[in-house]
Amino acid sequence: MRHHQAEWRGSPIAPACNPRFLERQCRKESITVGQTLILTGTQAAALAAKLCRVQVVAAYPITPQSKIPEVLSEYVEKGELQAEFVRVESEHSAMGVCISASIVGARVFTATAANGLAYMHEQLHWAAGARLPIVMPVTNRGLGAPWTILNDMQDTIAQRDTGWMQFYCMNNQEVLDQVILAYKVAEQLMIPTMVCFDGFRLSHTMMPVTVPSQEEVDAFLPPYRPLYTITAETPVNINPVVMTDPLPDPEGNLCPSYMGFRYRLQESFDQAAPVIAVAGREYGERFGRSYEDCLYRYKTEDADFLFVTMGSLASEASETTDLLREEGVNAGVIGLRVFRPFPVQELVKSIRKARNIAVIEKAISYGYEGALNTELKAALFSCNGHRPAVFNYIVGLGGKDVKPADLLEAAHDTIRSAENKTVQKHARWLGYGV
Amino acid sequence: MSTAILDLPEQEFILPGTRTCAGCGLPIAYRYMLKALGPKTIMTHPACCLTILHGIYPKTPVAINAVNNTFASTAASASGLAAGLKALGREDYTVLAMAGDGGTYDMGIQALSGAAERETNFIYVCYDNEAYMNTGVQRSSATPSGAITTTTPVVPKRQPKKDFIRIMEAHHLPYLATTCSSYPGDLYNKFMKARDIKGTRFIHLAVPCPTGWGYPTGDTVKIGRLAVETGVVVLYEMEQEVLTLTGKSLSMARSGRKRPVDEYLKLQGRFRKMSAGQIEDFQRQVDERWEQLLKRAGF
Numbered sequence: 001m002r003h004h005q006a007e008w009r010g011s012p013i014a015p016a017c018n019p020r021f022l023e024r025q026c027r028k029e030s031i032t033v034g035q036t037l038i039l040t041g042t043q044a045a046a047l048a049a050k051l052c053r054v055q056v057v058a059a060y061p062i063t064p065q066s067k068i069p070e071v072l073s074e075y076v077e078k079g080e081l082q083a084e085f086v087r088v089e090s091e092h093s094a095m096g097v098c099i100s101a102s103i104v105g106a107r108v109f110t111a112t113a114a115n116g117l118a119y120m121h122e123q124l125h126w127a128a129g130a131r132l133p134i135v136m137p138v139t140n141r142g143l144g145a146p147w148t149i150l151n152d153m154q155d156t157i158a159q160r161d162t163g164w165m166q167f168y169c170m171n172n173q174e175v176l177d178q179v180i181l182a183y184k185v186a187e188q189l190m191i192p193t194m195v196c197f198d199g200f201r202l203s204h205t206m207m208p209v210t211v212p213s214q215e216e217v218d219a220f221l222p223p224y225r226p227l228y229t230i231t232a233e234t235p236v237n238i239n240p241v242v243m244t245d246p247l248p249d250p251e252g253n254l255c256p257s258y259m260g261f262r263y264r265l266q267e268s269f270d271q272a273a274p275v276i277a278v279a280g281r282e283y284g285e286r287f288g289r290s291y292e293d294c295l296y297r298y299k300t301e302d303a304d305f306l307f308v309t310m311g312s313l314a315s316e317a318s319e320t321t322d323l324l325r326e327e328g329v330n331a332g333v334i335g336l337r338v339f340r341p342f343p344v345q346e347l348v349k350s351i352r353k354a355r356n357i358a359v360i361e362k363a364i365s366y367g368y369e370g371a372l373n374t375e376l377k378a379a380l381f382s383c384n385g386h387r388p389a390v391f392n393y394i395v396g397l398g399g400k401d402v403k404p405a406d407l408l409e410a411a412h413d414t415i416r417s418a419e420n421k422t423v424q425k426h427a428r429w430l431g432y433g434v
Numbered sequence: 435m436s437t438a439i440l441d442l443p444e445q446e447f448i449l450p451g452t453r454t455c456a457g458c459g460l461p462i463a464y465r466y467m468l469k470a471l472g473p474k475t476i477m478t479h480p481a482c483c484l485t486i487l488h489g490i491y492p493k494t495p496v497a498i499n500a501v502n503n504t505f506a507s508t509a510a511s512a513s514g515l516a517a518g519l520k521a522l523g524r525e526d527y528t529v530l531a532m533a534g535d536g537g538t539y540d541m542g543i544q545a546l547s548g549a550a551e552r553e554t555n556f557i558y559v560c561y562d563n564e565a566y567m568n569t570g571v572q573r574s575s576a577t578p579s580g581a582i583t584t585t586t587p588v589v590p591k592r593q594p595k596k597d598f599i600r601i602m603e604a605h606h607l608p609y610l611a612t613t614c615s616s617y618p619g620d621l622y623n624k625f626m627k628a629r630d631i632k633g634t635r636f637i638h639l640a641v642p643c644p645t646g647w648g649y650p651t652g653d654t655v656k657i658g659r660l661a662v663e664t665g666v667v668v669l670y671e672m673e674q675e676v677l678t679l680t681g682k683s684l685s686m687a688r689s690g691r692k693r694p695v696d697e698y699l700k701l702q703g704r705f706r707k708m709s710a711g712q713i714e715d716f717q718r719q720v721d722e723r724w725e726q727l728l729k730r731a732g733f
């Protein structure tokens with residue numbers, strides 16, 4: 001396996017697979033960072049929660065997430081983390097506990113995957129509608145039936161419209177960083193946030209992770225200050241029935257209707273991009289790893305062929321990009337760190353020079369194509385004139401290995417089809433066997 | 435001894451303007467519950483008749499903090515309130531969870547069983563009006579046999595009511611009680627007692643519903659009393675798993691007088707299709723349960 005050079009902008013952390021490079025990188029950043037530990041993605045997520053001083057944790061086991069609550073319960077039982085750990089009887093209750101604990105003003109945390117996330121579905125809508133800054137890592141895993149415990153992104157992509165922000169991680173350093181960032185951003189916008197990372201590929205793979213000190217995280221992330229405090233003197237009825245038209249309160253002030261509340265949520269999403277960028281920049285200034293850019297970019301400057309993808313696939317695509325460059329293809333990679341809010345402007349700007357784009361996805365909207373592909377094409381509609389050829393490839397469902405050969409095939413297929421002026425009618429599935 | 439009406443605290447937490455149906459038993463009970471629990475109470479409830487009672491945004495007639503939650507997660511929500519308040523050092527609040535029979539016997543059983551097993555520090559009240567009343571009188575597992583509902587419209591419900599209280603007993607709670615909206619003194623005493631006990635406290639509250647049961651709205655208190663006087667509802671409490679009859683049920687046990695169930699059934703439209711045989715069956719079930727409870731209470 002070849003390793004590519006780190007020339008990308010944004011996060012200075014290398015794609016997942018090069019520990020030696022990461023160590024070097026960590027040394028380079030040692031002016032501001034704490035110690036470098038070798039951690040799995042789940043350990044990184046749990047450690048991040050501890051550094052964020054979460055006050056209530058409610059979690060239910062599901063592979064490949066289980067290590068997160070295991071590690072957190074150890075922190076709590078050893079007294080290293082002052083938190084209430086609620087060992088719930090289901091994911092539906094895990095989110096139920098988080099919602100109510102957040103309502104009374106606690107910083108809360110849970111984690112799940114796959115069917116556990118699907119079981120939470122109703123509660124996800126509730127958390128977003130109630131405007132609660134809950135942070136939840138999701139170790140991406142395929143949904144049954146039939147059963148798989150292995151990785152794809154169908155679980156989180158299927159929750160796209162629940163009103164949660166969705167961050168995607170490329171390596172375990174990003175898992176730790178994005179959990180801390182997620183609290184910072186969620187508590188400003190009052191929008192719950194999923195931090196998604198690939199099950200097993202990241203959750204169970206050990207990588208060097210540079211861990212900031214508690215003091216540094218405290219300085220970046222102050223204690224959660226809820227919008228209101230429950231008091232006996234001024235009782236409130238939280239999340240009651242809301243009517244279709246604004247109604248006056250006892251003082252005669254018109255209060256929002258149901259649709260008014262929905263509009264406010266969307267408005268906050270519309271304002272989210274700069275909030276994420278500012279927090280990401282501050283993170284970079286403090287810890288040496290900037291997340292100002294919501295996109296991971298690899299050799300995009302002169303690229304006329306681009307892979308557009310998310311999660312650890314971005315590192316795999318980076319490897320393949322080097323192979324393509326050896327073939328003389330000016331290839332590059334864009335990996336979305338933020339899927340909701342969807343980074344329309346950034347994406348459109350960054351693909352302006354590309355003629356051919358292969359969108360590589362580990363999820364599908366049945367009856368159509370990959371959601372990222374649909375959204376990328378929709379984003380292009382907002383940009384004048386530029387119409388690159390966009391081809392969609394579904395890969396890696398249920399943990400199926402995505403090999404450089406698969407991604408080379410996607411690239412060659414895209415470039416060949418574009419030259420032949422072929423329009424793709426259906427997303428092409430790679431590696432499904434029979 | 436029941437607290438006399440005149441000895442109850444004057445402070446009201448249920449103000450005029452509740453949106454329940456005329457004759458609803460729920461606000462009667464809720465009023466006395468909150469008098470016992472006081473202002474430092476935070477309650478959580480799913481979509482149910484209570485949602486209606488609590489009113490429409492931005493006004494509410496209920497003067498304690500209330501949290502709405504999803505149907506299956508009342509006890510999970512209470513767990514979250516308890517955990518959050520503890521984490522913030524605000525344990526001086528009483529966490530109260532309330533759901534109907536549908537939200538307890540059916541959909542909420544998992545979260546409630548989980549919270550009870552975890553010994554969560556809260557009071558759970560199942561207000562039982564014996565069907566999904568808020569959605570329009572559909573059958574629940576708390577609906578008694580012989581009742582017509584909108585989902586048993588032609589053939590009245592065949593199965594008997596789920597013995598949910600025994601399921602809660604199996605959780606070995608520090609406090610478990612049954613009460614009824616027609617006996618405010620009994621109800622008040624039980625909530626006063628529950629308030630000062632730590633751990634999961636479960637209270638089954640029988641609440642007549644004129645809309646779903648088919649009786650005149652002025653008869654709610656009378657129907658509730660008849661439920662107790664016929665032994666359909668038995669008032670008791672269990673502290674550290676010791677069963678004690680209370681109030682009217684205790685005096686019935688002492689006097690040996692219990693009215694026939696027919697007096698209770700015949701006043702309600704929902705039982706109008708019951709045959710003489712079915713009424714006999716119903717009587718037999720009530721008698722069996724009454725005898726069991728008498729025995730367990732040491733009679």
